[in-house]
Amino acid sequence: MRNDTDIAIVSWATTPMVRQTGNTETQLLLHAITDALEPVGLTRADVDFTCAGSCDYISGATFSFVGNLDAIGAWPPKRDSHVEMDGAWAMYEAWLRLHHGDIEIAVVTGSGRSSTANPALIYPMEMDPYYLAPLGVDPLTFAALQARALIDAGKITERDMAEVAVRSRRDAKSNPHAQVTGNFDVDKLLEEDYVRAPLRRHDLPPITDGACAVVLATARRAEQLRERPAWITGLEHRTECHNPALRELTDSPSTRIAAEAAGIGDGPIDLAELQAAFTHEELLLREVLGLDDSVPVNQSGGALAANPIMATGLVRISEAARHIVEGDKQRTLAHSTSGPCLQQNLVCILEGDS
Amino acid sequence: MPRLVEHRIQFPYKRSLGPVFGAFMTALVERKILGIRNGNKVLAPPLEWDPQTGEELAPDFVEVGPAGTVTNWTWVPEPTEQHPLDRSFAFACIQLDGAHNSMIHAVDAGTMDAMSAGMRVAPRWRAERIGKINDIECFVPGEDPEIPEGDTGEAPEEPVTMMEYFASITYRNPVSENAERAGAAGKEKRLLGQQCPVCARIYAGGRGYCPIDAVELTPEHDVDLPQRGVVSNYTIVTPVQYPGQTETEAFARVMIRLDGVDVVLGYQGLIDVPVAEIHPGIRVAAMWASEAEREDDGGRSMISGLVGWIPTGEPDDTSPDLLNKVL
Numbered sequence: 001m002r003n004d005t006d007i008a009i010v011s012w013a014t015t016p017m018v019r020q021t022g023n024t025e026t027q028l029l030l031h032a033i034t035d036a037l038e039p040v041g042l043t044r045a046d047v048d049f050t051c052a053g054s055c056d057y058i059s060g061a062t063f064s065f066v067g068n069l070d071a072i073g074a075w076p077p078k079r080d081s082h083v084e085m086d087g088a089w090a091m092y093e094a095w096l097r098l099h100h101g102d103i104e105i106a107v108v109t110g111s112g113r114s115s116t117a118n119p120a121l122i123y124p125m126e127m128d129p130y131y132l133a134p135l136g137v138d139p140l141t142f143a144a145l146q147a148r149a150l151i152d153a154g155k156i157t158e159r160d161m162a163e164v165a166v167r168s169r170r171d172a173k174s175n176p177h178a179q180v181t182g183n184f185d186v187d188k189l190l191e192e193d194y195v196r197a198p199l200r201r202h203d204l205p206p207i208t209d210g211a212c213a214v215v216l217a218t219a220r221r222a223e224q225l226r227e228r229p230a231w232i233t234g235l236e237h238r239t240e241c242h243n244p245a246l247r248e249l250t251d252s253p254s255t256r257i258a259a260e261a262a263g264i265g266d267g268p269i270d271l272a273e274l275q276a277a278f279t280h281e282e283l284l285l286r287e288v289l290g291l292d293d294s295v296p297v298n299q300s301g302g303a304l305a306a307n308p309i310m311a312t313g314l315v316r317i318s319e320a321a322r323h324i325v326e327g328d329k330q331r332t333l334a335h336s337t338s339g340p341c342l343q344q345n346l347v348c349i350l351e352g353d354s
Numbered sequence: 355m356p357r358l359v360e361h362r363i364q365f366p367y368k369r370s371l372g373p374v375f376g377a378f379m380t381a382l383v384e385r386k387i388l389g390i391r392n393g394n395k396v397l398a399p400p401l402e403w404d405p406q407t408g409e410e411l412a413p414d415f416v417e418v419g420p421a422g423t424v425t426n427w428t429w430v431p432e433p434t435e436q437h438p439l440d441r442s443f444a445f446a447c448i449q450l451d452g453a454h455n456s457m458i459h460a461v462d463a464g465t466m467d468a469m470s471a472g473m474r475v476a477p478r479w480r481a482e483r484i485g486k487i488n489d490i491e492c493f494v495p496g497e498d499p500e501i502p503e504g505d506t507g508e509a510p511e512e513p514v515t516m517m518e519y520f521a522s523i524t525y526r527n528p529v530s531e532n533a534e535r536a537g538a539a540g541k542e543k544r545l546l547g548q549q550c551p552v553c554a555r556i557y558a559g560g561r562g563y564c565p566i567d568a569v570e571l572t573p574e575h576d577v578d579l580p581q582r583g584v585v586s587n588y589t590i591v592t593p594v595q596y597p598g599q600t601e602t603e604a605f606a607r608v609m610i611r612l613d614g615v616d617v618v619l620g621y622q623g624l625i626d627v628p629v630a631e632i633h634p635g636i637r638v639a640a641m642w643a644s645e646a647e648r649e650d651d652g653g654r655s656m657i658s659g660l661v662g663w664i665p666t667g668e669p670d671d672t673s674p675d676l677l678n679k680v681l
Contacts, residue, residue: 024562145426
């Protein structure tokens with residue numbers, strides 16, 4: 001039995017995930033929202049609240065999210081919000097908003113065209129403006145420092161990392177939206193040169209353009225719209241210090257605390273989708289979340305197969321929801337992250353009716 | 355794949371530093387590196403607050419380094435334009451002597467094989483120091499700082515209180531088919547609009563969607579718009595001389611309500627009307643650039659080739675509802 005205040009994911013859609021799309025971000029969202037609403041027989045007029053996750057720095061236009069509103073269909077006038085974060089955090093806001101109890105349907109989006117500029121030049125500008133941005137410390141550098149910290153601590157090896165890449169690319173073969181797929185050999189991958197030691201090409205995510213939309217509903221509508229909605233039974237996020245040099249990079253305490261608060265320990269996890277854009281991040285997150293080898297992780301291929309920045313986390317949530325709605329899993333976990341070296345982490349627990 | 359248009363966004367930031375970052379930056383000019391006491395430990399470079407608890411730290415500074423120990427590192431084979439060195443180098447976490455944490459900076463080690471955790475490094479000081487983290491050009495292997503010849507490490511005349519940071523990114527964005535068609539129409543001195551098949555509202559230029567109904571507008575929805583209208587609203591911009599601003603005198607931008615259709619064009623130029631005489635109600639007509647004048651703006655403007663709007667000399671439109679129409 002569900003309470004009136006319970007909230008579920010009832011539908012979702014993603015655009016094709018590609019290295020460079022000819023579509024504008026608004027066009028991507030237009031398609032994603034339409035494709036998310038149609039399977040449950042909703043139209044834009046049924047939507048009470050929308051929340052978008054996107055980034056002006058990536059799109060290269062101030063207030064680009066205002067232009068993206070063209071995709072929402074704001075008539076009759078809608079309550080709307082935006083977060084300059086992954087769509088997973090937009091979902092957090094929509095989930096809070098639905099808890100007010102006066103509205104029933106929300107649409108959440110995440111969108112990004114990473115091909116628009118060079119990510120290595122954009123991200124340093126978001127870092128600590130006094131000590132890091134003037135040095136141009138880029139995402140690959142931060143990731144490499146965390147990978148080396150884990151290797152030096154004896155927690156992982158370069159081989160472990162390559163095995164994550166091989167498994168992700170193999171699993172991604174069955175994901176129609178994956179960008180990097182195929183059969184690879186660990187030994188061959190380990191022969192390749194470093195891109196940022198100890199990271200090789202296979203340890204990195206692709207550059208991806210894409211968008212995702214997710215439809216949330218409160219209990220009464222959710223049960224009308226889907227036979228088996230994906231109930232959000234836990235949704236929490238926590239953050240850590242902005243400067244990775246001041247953190248213990250071999251741990252992710254914010255992930256652990258968010259997961260505990262979201263109720264990870266209340267039952268077994270049948271499947272997890274983790275926003276691990278770098279191979280070592282999956283290994284660290286698995287350990288911190290206590291997910292042993294029996295728990296399938298990133299069967300979609302994860303962020304290593306397609307990494308539409310600002311939507312990558314929301315795609316993880318939609319993948320975790322899919323397994324509930326389709327009925328093959330009972331309790332799944334989705335994770336999203338933001339900031340250098342897993343600075344801020346969100347954990348979402350989804351459950352189906354038994 | 356559609357045509358891509360390239361543009362560059364630049365932000366010349368000036369940041370105030372406050373008492374803690376300011377003290378650190380001022381000391382760099384004197385070739386000193388400061389940390390801040392945090393309980394029994396020293397945090398370097400200093401922060402205004404304890405990174406774990408958020409407790410504010412008293413401005414109790416301690417000189418650290420200048421040499422330190424590499425605790426973690428990675429190798430950058432191909433530097434970007436933002437990096438401190440133009441050749442292969444390491445980014446490293448460096449624990450300066452006397453500090454209890456590491457700072458990230460570059461190490462000019464020559465080759466990756468020269469890098470290891472535990473190696474000792476010291477700063478290479480820039481000759482022209484302005485109070486910025488880049489006053490340390492990078493670190494170099496060994497115990498001894500590299501100091502430019504004759505550098506006395508004098509204190510700056512005034513404490514450093516501000517920091518400049520120049521951000522610049524080049525973007526390549528696709529030009530939508532609708533924007534291309536609107537641009538092509540402008541070259542023929544036609545004002546292209548699109549009519550929504552659901553609500554029948556008309557939109558100017560290459561917008562490509564009805565924002566009310568969220569449907570895509572395609573060539574079958576194209577309509578030609580009238581090229582006469584009325585000034586429905588206006589604003590006068592007094593230019594602030596920020597970088598990139600080419601206007602020096604006050605100028606106006608007006609909204610034009612087109613005749614016979616429910617379309618208002620925003621942010622338009624008005625030609626041959628002194629700023630002081632602009633008012634709602636002036637009747638205007640579109641003025642197009644000649645073939646020779648027309649400058650291809652690379653698809654950035656919605657209506658390519660439109661110079662602005664020029665008064666027709668007709669009597670003013672005195673409708674009372676002119677100001678209220680914005681879309």
